[in-house]
Amino acid sequence: MYVPDAFRQDDPALLADAIRGCGLGVLVTLGDDGLVASHVPMLLDPDPAPFGTLRGHLASPNPQARGVAQGVAALAIFTGPDGYITPSWYETKRRTGAVVPTWNYIAVHAYGPIAFFADADRLRDVVTRLTARHEAARAEPWAVTDAPPAFIDGMLRGIVGFEIPIARLEGKWKLSQNRPPADRAGVVAGLEQDGAAALAAAVAAAKRG
Numbered sequence: 001m002y003v004p005d006a007f008r009q010d011d012p013a014l015l016a017d018a019i020r021g022c023g024l025g026v027l028v029t030l031g032d033d034g035l036v037a038s039h040v041p042m043l044l045d046p047d048p049a050p051f052g053t054l055r056g057h058l059a060s061p062n063p064q065a066r067g068v069a070q071g072v073a074a075l076a077i078f079t080g081p082d083g084y085i086t087p088s089w090y091e092t093k094r095r096t097g098a099v100v101p102t103w104n105y106i107a108v109h110a111y112g113p114i115a116f117f118a119d120a121d122r123l124r125d126v127v128t129r130l131t132a133r134h135e136a137a138r139a140e141p142w143a144v145t146d147a148p149p150a151f152i153d154g155m156l157r158g159i160v161g162f163e164i165p166i167a168r169l170e171g172k173w174k175l176s177q178n179r180p181p182a183d184r185a186g187v188v189a190g191l192e193q194d195g196a197a198a199l200a201a202a203v204a205a206a207k208r209g
Helices: 012-020 091-095 120-135 149-156 181-193 197-205
Strands: 025-031 034-040 043-045 053-059 073-085 102-113 115-117 159-165 168-174
Touching: 012 043, 012 073, 012 102, 012 168, 025 053, 034 053, 043 120, 053 120, 073 181, 073 197, 091 181, 102 197, 120 149, 120 159, 181 197
Parallel strands: none
Antiparallel strands: 025 034, 025 073, 043 053, 053 159, 073 102, 102 159, 102 168, 115 159
16 A cells, blocks of 8 residues: 555554444455455454454355465455545635645555464354444344354354454555645535544544654
């Protein structure tokens, strides 16, 4: 990922928070038929330090679960809030007109060797924890144990688990850090007016490069 210094984010804690804040990631690997990508929810466990391990699962018929060798390099992509930035929000537009549109976003790329597994207990742990994570905020959270055990056993036979011990993390916080303070204030105000509160807050919190 191309990351100019102004947008580089190297803090492992912030990168981990961004990954955990994403409901869905993109898993990319190179297999027998070339590059393949799957959109899958993933867990981030803290060990081993400093970056931790990603865990998730794929459907057994997915070519990515069958045509990728154990230990091959994998890339997991996570994106945070993003949005179009119009030059109309910049004070510089009013002063000189020398501005162009851009796109602001948060992105994290995690790299590491992928390993697949079919052990039922490990699979049950992954799906149970993923479910608990995404059901936690509900008034009446659903749990894996709410379904008949035989049904869950059958579902587990239809998936393949994976884990990626993260060897390298790249973070890009492209949040108008390269613009003058007045332009950044305009971006924050414009995004808030457009209802993009999460992106506005990220721009306001980003340190200028």
